[in-house]
Structures are given as structure tokens and as C-alpha cells.
Amino acid sequence: MITSKRMAIVDRNAAEFGVSQIQLMESSGHAVARAVKEIAAEGSKIAIIGGRGNNGGDAFVSARFLRGFEVEVYLIGRPESIATPIAKKNWEVLQTYGYNTKSIKDASEFYLENADIVIDGLLGTGIKGPVREPDKSIIGKINSSNATIVSIDIPSGFDADGGRTGISVDADLVVTFHDIKPGIKDHKNVIIADIGIPKSASIFVGPGDLLTLKRPGGKHKGEFGRVMIVGGGPYTGAPLLSSLGALRAGADLVYVAVPSSIANEIQGYAPEIIVEPFEGELLLSKHVDKLIERSTQMDVVVIGPGLGNDEKTITAIRSFLEKYEGKAIIDADALEVVQDTALPAEVICTPHLGEFIKMGGPNLIGELDDKMTLVQKFAEGLGQVVLVKGERDIISDGRDTRVNQTGNPGMTVGGTGDILAGVTGALFCTQDGLTAASIAAYVVGKAGDFAVEEKGGYGILPTDLLPCIPTALGGRI
Helix, strand or coil, rough: CCHHHHHHHHHHHHCCCCCCHHHHCCCCHHHHHHEEEEHHHCCCCCEEEECHHHHHHHHHHHCCCCCCCEEEEEEEHHHHHHHCCHHHHHHHHHCCCCCCCEEEHHHHHCCCCCEEEEEEECCCCCCCCCCCCCHHHHHHHHHCCCEEEEEEECCCCCCCCCEECCCCCCEEEEEEECCCCCHCCCCEEEEECCCCCCCCHHHHHCHHHHCCCCCCCCCCCCCCCCEECCCCHHHHHHHHHHHHHHHHCCCCCEEEEEEEEHHHHHHHHHCEECCECCCCCCCCHHHHHHHHHHHHHCEEEEEECCCCCHHHHHHHHHHHHHHHHCCEEEHHHHHHCCCCCCCCCCEEEEEEEHHHHHHHCCCCCCCHHHHHHHHHHHHHHHEEEEEEEEEEEEECCCCCEEECCCCCCCHHHHHHHHHCCCCCCCCCCCCCCHHHHHHHHHHHHHHHHHHHHCCCCCCCHHHHHHHHHHHHHHCCC
16 A cells, blocks of 8 residues: 555656656556457447546546547546646647647536546646646546446545545545555455566665755744754764754754853864763763753754764763653764663664664675665664664664665775764654655765765765755755
8 A cells, every 4th residue: 555645756766766657657557458349349439537636647548548438538527727837739649640639718618428437537636625627626526427437546536544634535446556545445446557667766865865854944043954963072073073963954943952061162173063961071861860851942852963972972962861751863882772772752773784783683694685674674673763773774663664875985984873862863754764764865965976076086075065055955945
């Protein structure tokens, strides 16, 4: 089963991996025609009703595969109102080759004259809310006909995720694509058509995943996330890089809780960061209660970058994680306490392979499918999201598993993982854990690819990635 949002992501990723939307539309229309041929008597009269979106484009394609039948094609709307170039192209093809077509500008002009079969391509999976005119009246006329009704992907008027919410087409058959949609899971007659979307489009993170990121106007400071980085002590750069990664990935406010011994260095480097020092040179148990109190005002806490593995610090990390109940990114030395610590928080762990093994995970050997299975099983047992960094990042929440293949060998330099932790924290403010971790891995890898294009494959610095992060996000934050 696949939601409308996920289907849009997969469609976009399929294009990234070489299967264009026009190819998918051709396959979809062909699949609809095949299904219609199975139920149509010789010489049947078929009315094809297309809307202004890609669902209409699928309907227009189906007409070309129904030779031998009496086919009439209706566009509900004006040709210039067709919303996508590929749907418009398929409408124009019908004009070029002399198909029987008609543009319906008003519902009063539309009549189904003794059609044996109606192909419903009026509205697709993108519709939300009540159906408006003229589509509402068109649906009424479709339902009043005596024809067998075949709907494309979902019956027009249905919510793809929620099902029937108002007036909608009473389809006798639904030809849906790639996988069944939640809104039609109980429909009595559904065909799931394979339209050639590659498996990789569902597994690999791609630009389609960025479709979930939105930053509408009219918002105020803080509404896109407050992130607190708890780090530093032995290392100064790690919490700094994490905080800069969070800012570049769209967090509105980033706070850095670090030992007072390094606070001035961090504040002097980046005035955008809000530094909140705690006394001393290391994170200790005596600091935990104040950090917990402060964390209640945050959307996400990133804990680990630069904290080190002093025994007293590890004890403090464990104490913090046992008390913290929000959202957390656990990185670096903080990962070693995960396996034997109760975690009331919603967590994303971001280990590299060595850290993954230290936190109780198996060595990842074998083919990619084998590695994915191992990570998914571990994440399922942990009950949290795990992002294992590597040549191919593997991300799992224990139910679904994704793979990211952006990035390059130049990113093995220390500090890139700290940036990833910060980017993940920023995205976790507005996304679920699996989505945030998947997009973060993709974006940081893409930023690394951009940095290599600009500077060459050797000697890139973690800071070279930072200005590339907004570009990798494609302006979608």
C-alpha cells in the first residue's frame, strides 16, 4: 500500500533514475486500455473522460491503444487549462491524428450518449477537499449512465488516502498503478498495474523526497525548529559544525550547550549560534537537570558531537537520555550508551559502521539487500531510527528501510558526520524520523558532491559542504 504523498515521491525519483514521467504516463494509459479490452465486447462504444491533470493524460494515452472500438475522448476544460506539459502533449497527439475528441467548457455541454464503457480520468490522487464544478456535475452524469465505469488510479472524487469523502465516481473497476492506495483498499474490484517504476525509486532516497519539505510564508521565528546541540569539551569543532549544519538546513534557532572552557571560541566563530555554556571542561552529571529543563523549550536535541568518551561524561549522557522525552539525534560517543539505556525520547541514531558495531549492531557484510535486512532488524529491536553512514547510507525505522547513494570518498574527512547530525536535527523538527534521516543523508551527500565539483576530489573540508546545503535542498526549506 502506498500513500499519495509517497507515490509522488516515487514518481519523481523514478525520473531521477531514468524513467521519465512521460514514459510512466504511456505505461499507465496502456495498462488502462489492456484492462478495458478484457471486459469490452467487440465494437463497444467507449467514452474517455480526461481532466486537466496527469490523470487526464493517462486517459488520453489509453485512447491510442483502443483500436477497434468506437472511442470518444472528452477533455473537461479548455486545452490551455491542462496543467502539465506531458498531459497537454498527449491531448495534442489525439488532435494531430484525428481522434474523436471534444473539449467540454461547461457541464451542460456534456452527454454520455449510450456509452458501453466509461473511462474515468477526471481527477487523480492529488485532490483534497470537496469536488468543485464543473467536475461535480460531470461525476453525477458519469454515475447516472448505464455504462461500466473504469476509473484510472482512483475513482474521481476519492481521497487517495482517506477514501470516499463526498460525491465521487461509482467505479465498477479501478486500474491503479504501482501499488494500491489506502483510499481504495476496500474497493471490490481493483487491478494493480505494473507501469515500470524501478525498485530503486522506492528504495533509494532522491529528489522526490524533498517534496515533503515546505516553508510557506506568514510564519514566525521558531516555527521551523529550535535545535539544541549538546556537545564539546575535548573537541570544539564538532558541536560548531553540527550547529552550522542545523542552521544551513533550515532550523530557525540553534542553541549550543557546551563547556564554558570552549564557549567563547564557538561564539566568536558564528554569531548566528546561541551559545549556552555549562561550567567546566566536560559534560558531567551535575549539568543534566538544567539541560533537561532547557530542552523542554526545544524541538530537537542533538547530543554527542565532540563530548568525548570520559567515563563521567558517558554517565552524564546516559542520565540525560534516561530523562529526556522529546526528539533526539544521538551521535558520536553518545551512541555507546544506546543499547543499554531506556530511551523515552523519539530517537535517530547516526553511527558510522564502527560505531554501529560498538552500539551492538552486526557487521554489515554481503550484498546491499543483506545489509538492509541487518540494519532493519537492528532498528526494529531498538525501536528507533538508525542511519548507518557509509559508502551507501542505510536508514531504517525497523519497518521501512531506505538507502542513500549521494556522496563521495572526499567526505571521509572528520567533521562531515557532525554536519549530518545537525542537518538531521533541523529536519527532524518538521519531519518524521525516517524521512528526516533519509533526506539529511541525501542532502549532505549531495552537498559533498557539489563541493567536489567546485573544488576537486581531494582536500575538501567539512566547511566546504555548508554553503552547498541550501542548494542541495533545492530551495525547499
